[in-house]
Amino acid sequence: MRTAVCPGSFDPVTNGHLDIIKRTAKMVDKVIVAVLYNPNKNPLFTVEERRTLLGEVLKEIPNVEIDCFSGLLVDYVKERKIDVIVKGLRAISDFEYEFQMALMNKKLSPEVETIFMMTNNEYSYLSSSVIKETCKFKGCIDGLVPDKVKDALIKKFE
Ligand code: PNS
Numbered sequence: 001m002r003t004a005v006c007p008g009s010f011d012p013v014t015n016g017h018l019d020i021i022k023r024t025a026k027m028v029d030k031v032i033v034a035v036l037y038n039p040n041k042n043p044l045f046t047v048e049e050r051r052t053l054l055g056e057v058l059k060e061i062p063n064v065e066i067d068c069f070s071g072l073l074v075d076y077v078k079e080r081k082i083d084v085i086v087k088g089l090r091a092i093s094d095f096e097y098e099f100q101m102a103l104m105n106k107k108l109s110p111e112v113e114t115i116f117m118m119t120n121n122e123y124s125y126l127s128s129s130v131i132k133e134t135c136k137f138k139g140c141i142d143g144l145v146p147d148k149v150k151d152a153l154i155k156k157f158e
Helices: 015-027 047-057 073-079 091-107 129-136 146-156
Strands: 003-008 030-036 063-067 084-089 113-118
Touching: 003 015, 003 073, 015 030, 015 084, 015 113, 030 073, 030 129, 047 084, 047 146, 073 091, 084 091, 091 113, 129 146
Parallel strands: 003 030, 003 084, 030 063, 084 113
Antiparallel strands: none
């Protein structure tokens, strides 16, 4: 059985993330969507809220599991017996950071592979930060996040 992990902050999940997760789910037996618990960051949504939103918007995909992790991704990968890390690349600007992380992960754990998937062109400019900022100032985010996420964002900024 092949298991992939799609790790991230998912604060909140966007249609860009969903595109990568759904495409990954077609290629492997199981996808674990792993939300990073990072006490150094000041997220808008708690880890539990992010997990709940992910669970709701991915409930139709049977081979997806939502989990959270803290510490190093490679340790989580080993603990959960994951075969591959899957990351989305939106633009060249993502490359340097992702390259650095993939190489650091390889140094820490040479048996762990990372593969990159190009984001659907429609979502190449999307990020959770851009979504949060737009919604905070009442800009339109229709079609960029699932309706459930949009409702949760509007509630947060009420
Ligand atoms: O959605 P994000 O914030 O871009 O996701 C980044 C994430 C969670 C994939 C990355 O920060 C991560 O793997 N963090 C865990 C700590 C770690 O293993 N860092 C790499 C070695 S320095």
